Amino acid sequence: MKIKMGMISVLALSALIFAGCGQSNDDNKTEEHSSKGEEIFKNNSCVGCHGKDLEGASGPSLKKVGSKMSEADIEKTINEGKGNMPSKVVDEKEAKEVAKWLAEQK
Template sequence: MKKLYAGIVALSVLGLTACGGNEPEKKTTSSDPGAEIYANNSCVGCHGRDLEGASGPNLQKVGSKLSEKEIHDIIINGKGSMPGKVVDGEDADKVAKYLAKQK
């Protein structure tokens, strides 16, 4: 009887371990192209999936502090430890527009 319970426990552990353990991280989908670019780029690594900040600053209310142009300039030129051109061209425009809405 003990072997039966041990077998059930072992199979349960294996089953739970196998569920989702090797799934790639899901990319965020949004109707805002800037949010899409932000979520699928290296921005998330420093500023967090929900703009909460990590090694980079919190961006949840960045639009109340900086204009779209100022945000765009930081994206293109970098600031502090943030390198420039993490995204560029139209992608930088879209991300700046998205972040400027965060108030």
């Protein structure tokens, strides 16, 4: 009986250790984003068309988009869509955050 209890304790301790490891990985994912706008961009369908590094894919590259468009114009495009880009990919509050972040990409 003592051996079984010892094994259960070891297994329980192992489970706690592994659970802690998983927890810190989730925290690291959140810290990778420098802004709320970047986090929204990378966690929505934006990445599918514009690439995780803004390099473009089926949609245009957004590298240096802040040099070409104002924050207001970027926000308008996110809200209204343009070309093959549908409107309202994110809600208006999120669009404002993404536009702010993209406008800083110069």
